[in-house]
Amino acid sequence: MxxxxxxxxALALVVPTVAAAEDAQQQPPALEISGATFRxxxxxxxxxxxxxxxxxxxxxIYEALTFDLRVSGLxxxxxxxxxxxxxxxxxxxxxISWPRWSDVGAESLVKLQVTKxxxxxxxxxxxxxxxxxxxALTMDLDGRRADARRLAHEFADALVKHFTKEPGAFxxxxxxxxxxxxxxxxxxxxxxxKNAAPVTERGGIAILPAWSPSGGELTFxxxxxxxxYPNGHPxxxxxxxxxxxxxxxxxxxxxxxxxxxxxxxxxxxFTMSSDGNPEIYVIGVDGTGLTRLTRSEGIDTSPAWSPDGxxxxxxxxxxxxxxxxxxxxxxxxxxxxxxxxxYNQTPAWSPRGDEIAFTxxxxxxxxxxxxVNVDTKEVRRITQDQGQNEHPTWSPNGRMLMFSSDRRGKxxxxxxxxxxxxxxxxSTADDAEYTDPAWGPFTKK
Amino acid sequence: xxxxxxxxxxxxxxxxxxRFRWTWAVSVCLHVAVFAGMLFGSSGSCxxxxxxxxxxxxxxxxxxxxxxxxxxxxxxxxxxxxPPVAKDAPVVQAxxxxxxxxxxxxxxxxxxxxxxxxxxxxxxxxxxxxxxKAPADAPKNESKQKLDDIMKRFSTGTRQGPADPxxxxxxxDPMGDAEEAAEGERYLALVQxxxxxxxxxxxxxxxxxxxRLRAVVTIRVEPNGMISxxxxxxxxxxxxxxxxxxxxxxxxxxxPPPPDHLRASLKALPINFRI
Numbered sequence: 001m002x003x004x005x006x007x008x009x010a011l012a013l014v015v016p017t018v019a020a021a022e023d024a025q026q027q028p029p030a031l032e033i034s035g036a037t038f039r040x041x042x043x044x045x046x047x048x049x050x051x052x053x054x055x056x057x058x059x060x061i062y063e064a065l066t067f068d069l070r071v072s073g074l075x076x077x078x079x080x081x082x083x084x085x086x087x088x089x090x091x092x093x094x095x096i097s098w099p100r101w102s103d104v105g106a107e108s109l110v111k112l113q114v115t116k117x118x119x120x121x122x123x124x125x126x127x128x129x130x131x132x133x134x135x136a137l138t139m140d141l142d143g144r145r146a147d148a149r150r151l152a153h154e155f156a157d158a159l160v161k162h163f164t165k166e167p168g169a170f171x172x173x174x175x176x177x178x179x180x181x182x183x184x185x186x187x188x189x190x191x192x193x194k195n196a197a198p199v200t201e202r203g204g205i206a207i208l209p210a211w212s213p214s215g216g217e218l219t220f221x222x223x224x225x226x227x228x229y230p231n232g233h234p235x236x237x238x239x240x241x242x243x244x245x246x247x248x249x250x251x252x253x254x255x256x257x258x259x260x261x262x263x264x265x266x267x268x269x270f271t272m273s274s275d276g277n278p279e280i281y282v283i284g285v286d287g288t289g290l291t292r293l294t295r296s297e298g299i300d301t302s303p304a305w306s307p308d309g310x311x312x313x314x315x316x317x318x319x320x321x322x323x324x325x326x327x328x329x330x331x332x333x334x335x336x337x338x339x340x341x342x343y344n345q346t347p348a349w350s351p352r353g354d355e356i357a358f359t360x361x362x363x364x365x366x367x368x369x370x371x372v373n374v375d376t377k378e379v380r381r382i383t384q385d386q387g388q389n390e391h392p393t394w395s396p397n398g399r400m401l402m403f404s405s406d407r408r409g410k411x412x413x414x415x416x417x418x419x420x421x422x423x424x425x426x427s428t429a430d431d432a433e434y435t436d437p438a439w440g441p442f443t444k445k
Numbered sequence: 446x447x448x449x450x451x452x453x454x455x456x457x458x459x460x461x462x463x464r465f466r467w468t469w470a471v472s473v474c475l476h477v478a479v480f481a482g483m484l485f486g487s488s489g490s491c492x493x494x495x496x497x498x499x500x501x502x503x504x505x506x507x508x509x510x511x512x513x514x515x516x517x518x519x520x521x522x523x524x525x526x527x528p529p530v531a532k533d534a535p536v537v538q539a540x541x542x543x544x545x546x547x548x549x550x551x552x553x554x555x556x557x558x559x560x561x562x563x564x565x566x567x568x569x570x571x572x573x574x575x576x577x578k579a580p581a582d583a584p585k586n587e588s589k590q591k592l593d594d595i596m597k598r599f600s601t602g603t604r605q606g607p608a609d610p611x612x613x614x615x616x617x618d619p620m621g622d623a624e625e626a627a628e629g630e631r632y633l634a635l636v637q638x639x640x641x642x643x644x645x646x647x648x649x650x651x652x653x654x655x656x657r658l659r660a661v662v663t664i665r666v667e668p669n670g671m672i673s674x675x676x677x678x679x680x681x682x683x684x685x686x687x688x689x690x691x692x693x694x695x696x697x698x699x700x701p702p703p704p705d706h707l708r709a710s711l712k713a714l715p716i717n718f719r720i
Contacts, residue, residue: 031714031715033640038647040647164650164651370518384521
């Protein structure tokens with residue numbers, strides 16, 4: 001009898017365990033979902049509120065702001081024609097008919113009012129979150145009438161900062177090459193092509209501008225035909241932006257070109273050739289301490305520093321075709337980064353450090369912009385079926401790219417979100433040919 | 446016991462009791478063994494027996510197409526706005542270019558097969574040809590057509606060539622969107638795919654948060670496939686991310702009715718989200 005009891009007890013212990021095990025077995029493993037698709041934040045910029053003289057300035061601010069937001073790649077700017085709300089609606093938050101904004105898909109709403117002020121004009125901005133119906137950001141900016149667009153850029157920077165916690169890059173400058181009457185000159189302008197001014201007026205060929213990290217200096221390649229050099233002698237020149245002076249910096253051997261500043265601003269990497277075989281050298285910004293970095297039988301050119309200053313990307317045809325390579329800043333451990341395509345050039349290292357943008361000729365013999373991940377070597381395509389696209393440069397926050405493109409005829413500058421989904425033309429004062437963009441650093445305020 | 450033993454001893458039942466002790470010991474051992482088996486092996490060998498849910502693998506339909514030569518630069522699949530110049534077989538055109546280009550320099554990478562590049566292209570050529578239009582040009586006109594096409598592209602300045610075939614597998618599905626296939630628990634994989642396809646988050650989420658944002662969500666799937674409950678069991682800490690998860694799940698509903706063996710487990714299906 002006792003034996004049977006023990007048996008029963010044992011059985012009683014076993015049965016629930018089995019049941020529990022079966023239960024656990026029924027519980028499915030948690031689904032793992034990753035790889036989200038990023039969608040731009042739908043944002044509406046309400047028609048500007050202004051009267052009298054300020055209307056034109058308000059329109060300019062509106063145009064610049066929507067241009068900035070679109071090309072940032074972060075926002076989906078809802079077209080004005082779709083708006084349902086009363087165009088005379090106030091700045092809010094009181095009096096805003098929220099459903100009319102959510103009905104057109106807006107998650108954020110920007111209100112803009114332009115009035116007169118002592119300095120010229122005052123632009124008041126308000127960012128509202130449509131769903132919680134609250135004001136997220138308020139900004140009043142004063143400026144001269146001529147700086148209307150810059151006020152828009154400043155607010156666009158604040159918007160980017162508000163959402164991403166990273167600085168925006170709309171208040172930056174670019175340098176580029178403008179071609180006119182057989183000469184090529186270096187120009188600078190705001191990032192959107194406005195407020196353009198020449199840096200060189202030497203009547204020769206000035207190309208490949210490179211910004212110093214402080215933004216006060218440009219180094220570029222310059223050559224001009226002379227008796228001594230019938231085909232010109234490419235030298236590196238430096239332009240000081242504060243006083244408008246420019247002068248030769250280094251002109252050893254028979255070719256000096258393609259400068260790139262180290263991120264700490266103390267050294268310049270460039271291509272130099274003295275025996276017909278271009279190699280990469282580094283020189284101090286004061287012109288001392290010339291050091292050779294590459295030693296290959298092929299052509300090594302177009303150096304580009306990594307943002308941490310530890311590595312340099314460059315182009316080499318040591319394996320037969322021009323490809324993007326990366327080496328340590330002392331020239332050691334060169335590693336090939338691109339393995340697709342057979343004509344890859346003009347590397348530009350993203351300020352985020354993970355990617356290198358470059359120009360590549362694809363199998364249809366068209367030049368397009370690509371981006372390669374330095375670690376995974378994965379290549380993304382930015383442009384396709386849109387003419388010839390060359391010479392990419394990154395915005396200092398790494399969220400935008402600029403390059404030259406001939407998709408509308410003459411070569412002009414185009415700005416694109418880093419994923420290439422939004423591409424817009426930089427409007428310039430005339431229809432000259434614009435190439436070789438170089439995006440300047442953040443401007444200090 | 447002692448007393449009973451003494452009582453039984455004279456009756457000749459002692460050896461029988463000895464035998465009982467042995468059985469008792471075996472019984473205990475067996476139970477211990479069964480216990481141990483339940484405790485340690487429940488998730489292992491036992492689980493494979495019945496009808497347990499397998500790990501879901503996101504299965505995608507393999508697209509019908511020609512695998513792209515891995516030495517070539519990638520092409521954007523969604524940008525093929527080139528219907529105007531589709532006079533001759535467009536794919537052969539592209540293949541020709543590849544074949545001409547590939548041998549020229551290409552020094553280092555292992556040359557897989559020069560001949561395989563054009564042949565599958567040529568094999569796949571009739572398909573788009575029929576779809577596009579092209580009333581089967583005579584072969585003798587082909588080279589002239591090609592030349593015309595090249596000239597046209599160069600003269601327009603855009604140089605956009607004819608549409609490329611999308612990369613895929615030769616035995617793929619025309620509606621497929623993946624380049625490789627995988628297997629797994631079909632229904633859960635379908636749930637995963639449906640939510641995944643609606644899984645969009647705002648690009649304004651800061652980069653440093655993108656790496657660490659995690660959320661656990663529990664959903665309830667009704668026998669008719671409706672997702673009737675959505676609960677964030679472990680929020681991420683980012684409001685807009687959590688909101689995006691909810692809309693991803695809501696938009697995935699209704700799902701197809703789940704199979705019987707999964708109904709019980711779908712009363713509370715945990716989902717781990719990360720970006």
